[in-house]
Amino acid sequence: MMRFWLKAADAWRAVRAYRLRAVFCSLSVALGVGAITIIVAATEGAYKQAYDMVDRFGPDALLIFGESEEARATGRREKNITVEDVEALRQAFPTAYLVVPMSNRGDMIVAYRNRKHSTRLTGTTADYSRSWSWPVTEGRDLTEQDVKGLRNVALVGRTIVQELFPDEDPIGKSIFVRNLAVQVVGVLEERGSTGPGHNLDDRIVMPITTAMKKILNEKDRVQAVRMRFVDAKRMEHFEAEVRSFLRKRHGLQEGQPDDFRIVSPREIVKFLVALTGSLVVFIGVTGLLSLVVAGFVLANLFLLSVNERIPEIGVRRSVGARRGDILLQFLTEAVTLTAVGGVLGFGIGVLGGPLLKHAAQFPMHFSWKAFAVGMMTATLVGVVFGMQPARKAAAVHPIEAVRKGS
Amino acid sequence: MSLCVLEDVWKTYTLGDVRVDVLRGVSLSIEPGEFTAVMGPSGSGKTTLMNILGCLDVPSDGRYILAGKDVTHMSDDELSRMRSEYIGFIFQSFHLLPYATALENVLLPTLYVERRLDGRRKRAMELLALVGLGDRAGFKPSQLSGGQQQRVAIARALMNAPRIILADEPTGALDSGTAKDIMNLLTELNRQGTTVVVVTHDPEVAGYARRIVKVRDGVVVEDTETASKAGERPVHDALLA
Numbered sequence: 001m002m003r004f005w006l007k008a009a010d011a012w013r014a015v016r017a018y019r020l021r022a023v024f025c026s027l028s029v030a031l032g033v034g035a036i037t038i039i040v041a042a043t044e045g046a047y048k049q050a051y052d053m054v055d056r057f058g059p060d061a062l063l064i065f066g067e068s069e070e071a072r073a074t075g076r077r078e079k080n081i082t083v084e085d086v087e088a089l090r091q092a093f094p095t096a097y098l099v100v101p102m103s104n105r106g107d108m109i110v111a112y113r114n115r116k117h118s119t120r121l122t123g124t125t126a127d128y129s130r131s132w133s134w135p136v137t138e139g140r141d142l143t144e145q146d147v148k149g150l151r152n153v154a155l156v157g158r159t160i161v162q163e164l165f166p167d168e169d170p171i172g173k174s175i176f177v178r179n180l181a182v183q184v185v186g187v188l189e190e191r192g193s194t195g196p197g198h199n200l201d202d203r204i205v206m207p208i209t210t211a212m213k214k215i216l217n218e219k220d221r222v223q224a225v226r227m228r229f230v231d232a233k234r235m236e237h238f239e240a241e242v243r244s245f246l247r248k249r250h251g252l253q254e255g256q257p258d259d260f261r262i263v264s265p266r267e268i269v270k271f272l273v274a275l276t277g278s279l280v281v282f283i284g285v286t287g288l289l290s291l292v293v294a295g296f297v298l299a300n301l302f303l304l305s306v307n308e309r310i311p312e313i314g315v316r317r318s319v320g321a322r323r324g325d326i327l328l329q330f331l332t333e334a335v336t337l338t339a340v341g342g343v344l345g346f347g348i349g350v351l352g353g354p355l356l357k358h359a360a361q362f363p364m365h366f367s368w369k370a371f372a373v374g375m376m377t378a379t380l381v382g383v384v385f386g387m388q389p390a391r392k393a394a395a396v397h398p399i400e401a402v403r404k405g406s
Numbered sequence: 407m408s409l410c411v412l413e414d415v416w417k418t419y420t421l422g423d424v425r426v427d428v429l430r431g432v433s434l435s436i437e438p439g440e441f442t443a444v445m446g447p448s449g450s451g452k453t454t455l456m457n458i459l460g461c462l463d464v465p466s467d468g469r470y471i472l473a474g475k476d477v478t479h480m481s482d483d484e485l486s487r488m489r490s491e492y493i494g495f496i497f498q499s500f501h502l503l504p505y506a507t508a509l510e511n512v513l514l515p516t517l518y519v520e521r522r523l524d525g526r527r528k529r530a531m532e533l534l535a536l537v538g539l540g541d542r543a544g545f546k547p548s549q550l551s552g553g554q555q556q557r558v559a560i561a562r563a564l565m566n567a568p569r570i571i572l573a574d575e576p577t578g579a580l581d582s583g584t585a586k587d588i589m590n591l592l593t594e595l596n597r598q599g600t601t602v603v604v605v606t607h608d609p610e611v612a613g614y615a616r617r618i619v620k621v622r623d624g625v626v627v628e629d630t631e632t633a634s635k636a637g638e639r640p641v642h643d644a645l646l647a
């Protein structure tokens with residue numbers, strides 16, 4: 001063990017002695033490793049974000065919008081799901097423990113005394129908190145009675161509390177939603193935002209009956225239905241069943257597109273990972289190329305170094321170094337340099353990552369994994385590209401070596 | 407028992423189609439404690455002979471026995487082991503690692519030995535003191551004079567307590583004053599029991615030895631015992647204190 005450290009110290013001396021070689025080798029490796037670090041962090045970040053979103057969305061949930069893919073793409077408003085559709089889904093899918101209709105509307109003015117705020121209204125049935133796994137932290141959730149009785153009650157998000165009730169308890173207070181007086185019965189837990197303009201806490205939640213009839217002027221059309229199933233493992237199966245059920249109900253022929261849209265956890269993951277994928281490929285190719293370039297830089301500089309240090313090799317051999325010792329010495333030097341490059345590269349990744357995150361709205365997650373992958377690649381570059389020069393050094397005959405310069 | 411025994415040793419190089427017999431049947435034995443000078447014209451095979459004595463190379467024909475072990479057919483790794491255990495080399499151009507300090511250079515041989523390393527730094531410091539460089543342990547070779555560098559090389563050669571010191575023109579790169587210091591140091595080491603073989607052109611240098619082997623065209627042409635000059639000189643006992 002002690003001898004190992006002595007040899008490491010010996011290699012470290014040589015590494016430091018040949019500065020130019022050290023700088024070029026480690027910097028070129030650092031660039032490649034930086035790219036690799038970013039890839040790993042981006043991939044991890046994408047999956048983490050995807051799973052966070054799925055978690056929030058509900059891994060056992062489907063969200064069915066009453067608009068076709070085409071309508072969504074062109075920005076046309078469609079509401080193809082009726083209150084009866086929702087009831088029929090509830091009847092047809094006993095495996096769904098929740099079937100909740102929703103109607104959303106943005107730019108909804110809410111007011112309390114002289115304070116005003118524009119927010120997003122969500123109309124839903126009882127148990128909003130359960131169907132979105134979104135706890136009510138103060139007050140109570142919406143109830144069956146609220147919905148049946150078209151009661152003027154609401155849950156509010158944190159942002160509304162901040163805007164309308166900066167220093168008051170909102171529970172029990174009466175606010176105006178457009179022209180309707182509504183009582184606040186509960187406050188939702190803080191959720192934060194999923195990106196700019198997506199502040200999840202900026203919302204007010206009311207019984208869907210009240211919202212449709214008294215605010216949205218909507219008779220029987222809902223915007224979306226949310227379903228949660230008991231068995232989260234069979235979501236693909238449920239998605240297919242819901243699709244064919246609704247197609248049949250809406251009288252769609254074979255070949256006609258859906259007049260609704262189903263969002264599933266799987267789709268969320270797919271979307272985010274695909275988004276990340278293209279960047280990963282780009283950076284990956286760049287990273288690998290720069291690692292190969294770094295490898296050749298290293299191999300060439302080490303070959304020069306071996307030629308320059310033939311007398312040194314001779315002396316080491318003359319005092320008892322075996323071929324293997326010389327091989328190991330040069331490999332250790334190579335790996336030391338690439339490892340230094342690896343650490344620098346991780347630094348580059350950590351510094352460069354946020355830039356990318358900023359510029360491309362890219363989720364990024366630096367963990368020990370990114371570091372480990374970076375260090376492993378760096379070590380590999382050192383071993384692979386240091387091998388040939390090291391073998392050349394080991395093959396130098398001690399006589400040739402001591403003859404040089406004497 | 408003889409320390410080194412060369413029995414009818416040949417060394418042949420082939421350059422393309424041309425075979426060059428550099429050593430042509432050298433037989434020689436070296437006893438423990440001897441101080442031998444090898445002399446001869448340039449190209450006569452002195453360095454080749456030293457390389458074989460030092461296990462850096464093996465005979466093309468004949469036998470070489472070092473410390474009772476037949477080295478002739480040893481593998482490269484086994485030869486390395488023999489060098490590490492029995493041999494201390496001193497070269498004309500010192501061959502110190504330029505990036506390592508004097509102390510680190512002296513410690514170099516310990517990297518490749520299998521026995522325990524306890525007290526290695528203490529021994530290296532003692533050897534540096536012995537060659538008169540106790541206060542220069544942290545100096546790089548570029549900060550030392552030629553004579554001082556050769557002293558460091560001698561300390562390095564002694565580090566593994568070798569049975570024999572092989573010096574190929576150790577004073578070839580030094581002025582005559584410094585050369586005398588180095589030869590006095592080698593003489594002292596010999597007095598302490600280390601076997602020394604020195605290759606030289608310089609009769610002055612050869613005068614320190616008690617045996618002179620003359621080589622010409624790859625054969626030993628003369629092998630004589632002499633009265634060492636060393637006895638006539640003031641001995642630098644301080645170096646060995």
Ligand SMILES: Nc1ncnc2c1ncn2[C@@H]1O[C@H](COP(=O)(O)OP(=O)(O)OP(=O)(O)O)[C@@H](O)[C@H]1O
Nearest residue numbers: 419420421426428447448449450451452453454455
């Ligand atoms: N690897 C080799 N290949 C071919 N010839 C060699 C090789 N090594 C040595 N020789 C030849 O062997 C002969 C003796 O060389 P050697 O170095 O032993 O001489 P030397 O007595 O030490 O000479 P000098 O006093 O100049 O150092 C020379 O003619 C040299 O050219």
Ligand SMILES: [Mg+2]
Nearest residue numbers: 452453454574
């Ligand atoms: Mg020679």
